[in-house]
Amino acid sequence: MTDTQTLDLVAVDAYLHRTLPDYQGPLEAEKFATGQSNPTFLLKTPTRNYVLRRKPPGILLKSAHAVDREYRVQSALAGSKVPVAKMYALCEDDDVIGSAFYIMEHMDGRNFADPTMKGEDNATRTAVIDEMNRVLAELHMVDIEAVGLSDYGPPGNYFERQVGRWSKQYRASETETVPAMNELMERLVASIPADDGQRTLVHGDYRIDNMIFAKDSPDCLAILDWELSTTGHPYADLAAVIMQWQMPAGAEGRGIGGLDRTSLGLPSDEEFIAKYCERRGIDRIDNFGFYLSFCFFRMAGIIQGVLKRALDGNASNPERALRLGKHVPQFAERGLQALDG
Numbered sequence: 001m002t003d004t005q006t007l008d009l010v011a012v013d014a015y016l017h018r019t020l021p022d023y024q025g026p027l028e029a030e031k032f033a034t035g036q037s038n039p040t041f042l043l044k045t046p047t048r049n050y051v052l053r054r055k056p057p058g059i060l061l062k063s064a065h066a067v068d069r070e071y072r073v074q075s076a077l078a079g080s081k082v083p084v085a086k087m088y089a090l091c092e093d094d095d096v097i098g099s100a101f102y103i104m105e106h107m108d109g110r111n112f113a114d115p116t117m118k119g120e121d122n123a124t125r126t127a128v129i130d131e132m133n134r135v136l137a138e139l140h141m142v143d144i145e146a147v148g149l150s151d152y153g154p155p156g157n158y159f160e161r162q163v164g165r166w167s168k169q170y171r172a173s174e175t176e177t178v179p180a181m182n183e184l185m186e187r188l189v190a191s192i193p194a195d196d197g198q199r200t201l202v203h204g205d206y207r208i209d210n211m212i213f214a215k216d217s218p219d220c221l222a223i224l225d226w227e228l229s230t231t232g233h234p235y236a237d238l239a240a241v242i243m244q245w246q247m248p249a250g251a252e253g254r255g256i257g258g259l260d261r262t263s264l265g266l267p268s269d270e271e272f273i274a275k276y277c278e279r280r281g282i283d284r285i286d287n288f289g290f291y292l293s294f295c296f297f298r299m300a301g302i303i304q305g306v307l308k309r310a311l312d313g314n315a316s317n318p319e320r321a322l323r324l325g326k327h328v329p330q331f332a333e334r335g336l337q338a339l340d341g
Contacts, residue, residue, distance in 0.1 A: 006031075007041055008097050012052065015096055016103070019089045022047075033317060038067060038227060042106060049108075050088065054101035056314045068092060069152075070226040071102040073201070076147045081138040085212075085222045109212040109221045114254035115245060115266065122265030127218035132208060133272060135220050136241070137279035140200040140234035149201060149231065157195045158202075158232030159294060163188050166301040173301075173308035175325075180332035184297050187339055191290050198235075204228025206237040207244050209254065236298075238276055239291035242269050243299065246334065252323065289338045296335035300328050 007029045016023040028044040029052070043050040055067050071090040078084060086105035094100060117125050144150050154161065167185050203210075203223060210225045247255025261268060267275070273285065285291075307325025310318045 007052070011097050012043070015089075015091060016043075016050075019091075020103070038070075038225075043103075049106040051085070051104050051106050052101055053104065054097065055099040056309065066227060067100050067102050069229065071104075073149065073152065073226050073229050074104070076149050077142070080142060080147060082135065082142060083220050083222050085224070107212040107222045109214050111212055112208050113251070114249070115208050115256050116249055116259065116264065124218065125265040126267075128208075128213060129267060129272070130275070131213070131218045131220050132211065132241070133275050134279065135211075135223065136206060136237060137276055139203060139206075139223075140237070140280060142201050144199075144201055144231055152201070152229075153231035155199070157192065158199075158230075158236070159192045159290075162232070162236070162298065163192065163294065166298050170301040170304050173305045175304070175308060175311065178329050178332055180329055180336060181297075181300055184293070184300075184332045184335045184339075187336070188290075188294060188297055191293075191339060193287055193290060198233055199231055200234045202230060202232045202234060202237050204230065204237070204240075206240050207254075234280075235285060235288075235291045236294060238273065238285075239288065239295045241272065242292055243295040243334075245269065289341050293335040293338035296331045296338060300331035300335065303331070304328050 009027055009029055012029070013025050013027045016027070017025070023045070024047050025045060030042045030044065032040045032042060038053050039056060041052045041054075043052055053067060053070065068090060071087055074084040075087045078086065085107050088103040088105070090100075090102040091097075092100045112128070115129070117128060120128075142149075144152065163185070170181065170185070203226065205225055205228050206223075211223055212221045213219065214221055244254065245256050247253035248257050249255060249259055256264075256266060259266075273288070277283070277285065303324045306321045307328070310321035310325065
C-alpha cells in the first residue's frame with residue numbers, strides 16, 4: 001500500500017542493505033504524528049535508529065515537497081555552526097517506495113511542541129530561546145559561497161519572488177473564497193520593500209518545534225524540516241518566530257499570545273529582535289510589520305495546501321490538516337493587521 005501513513009518495509013530494508021555499509025536489520029518503522037508536509041518515519045534497528053523523510057505520493061503542487069533540496073542543504077551545512085542531522089542517503093527513484101525519500105540520523109534529544117515549554121523552569125526557557133536566537137543568527141551568517149549553496153535560490157528581490165510563488169500556490173489549492181486573503185495578496189505586492197542587498201540562507205519555517213535540543217542542556221542539536229529553505233532575506237525567518245509567538249497558547253496555536261512572558265522567563269518580541277540584531281551587527285530593522293505580514297500570508301498559503309491535500313486524501317495527518325485549514329482566514333486577517341502596524 002502506498003500512502004502517507006505506511007512504508008513498504010521490505011523495500012526500505014533492501015534499499016538500506018545495498019546503500020548503507022553498516023546497516024543491520026531487522027527493521028521496524030513508526031510514523032511521527034507531527035508534521036503536515038513530508039511524511040516522516042522513525043526507522044528502528046537493533047544497532048541504531050534512522051529517520052526516513054519522503055515526498056507524499058500522488059499529484060503535488062509544483063516545486064513542493066522537495067526532499068532533494070532538504071537533503072542538499074543539510075549535507076552542505078555539515079560541520080558548520082548551524083546544527084543539522086547527518087545525511088545518509090537520498091533516493092530519487094520513485095519505484096523504490098512510491099516517492100522520493102532520504103535517510104538521516106535520528107537525533108535523540110528534546111523537542112518542544114510550543115514556546116511555553118511546559119514542565120520546564122524559567123531558567124531553561126530563557127536559555128532555550130536564547131539558543132534559538134543564536135542559531136538563527138548563525139544560520140544567516142553562513143557563507144553560502146563557501147558551503148556550495150550560492151545557487152540554492154534565484155537572485156533578485158526575495159519577497160517579490162516569494163509573494164508571487166505563494167500566491168500561485170494558494171490559488172492552485174484554493175477551496176473557497178477568502179476575502180481577507182485576496183486583500184492581503186494585493187496589499188503585500190504593493191508594500192514590498194526595496195531590496196537592501198541582504199542575501200543569506202533562510203530556513204523558511206523557523207520555529208521551536210522544528211528544532212531538537214539536548215536532553216540535559218539548552219544546546220540545539222539540529223534544525224529540522226528544511227523543505228522551504230532557499231537563499232533569500234533573513235528577516236523572513238526572524239519574523240516567522242515572532243509570528244508564531246502571536247498565536248494563541250495551546251496545542252493548536254502553539255504560541256504565547258496573551259501570556260505573561262516575564263513570569264515564564266520568555267523575552268518580549270523587541271528583546272528577541274534586539275538580541276538577534278546584536279549578534280548580526282545590525283543597528284535596527286525598519287518596516288518589521290511587512291515581514292511579519294508576509295509570514296502570516298505564507299503560513300495561510302501553507303495551511304491552505306495542507307487542507308487541499310487532506311481533501312484530496314494525501315495529507316500526512318488528515319485530521320489535524322482539516323482543523324488547521326479552518327484557520328486560513330484568521331492568518332490572513334493577522335497579516336492585514338501586521339501591515340497596518
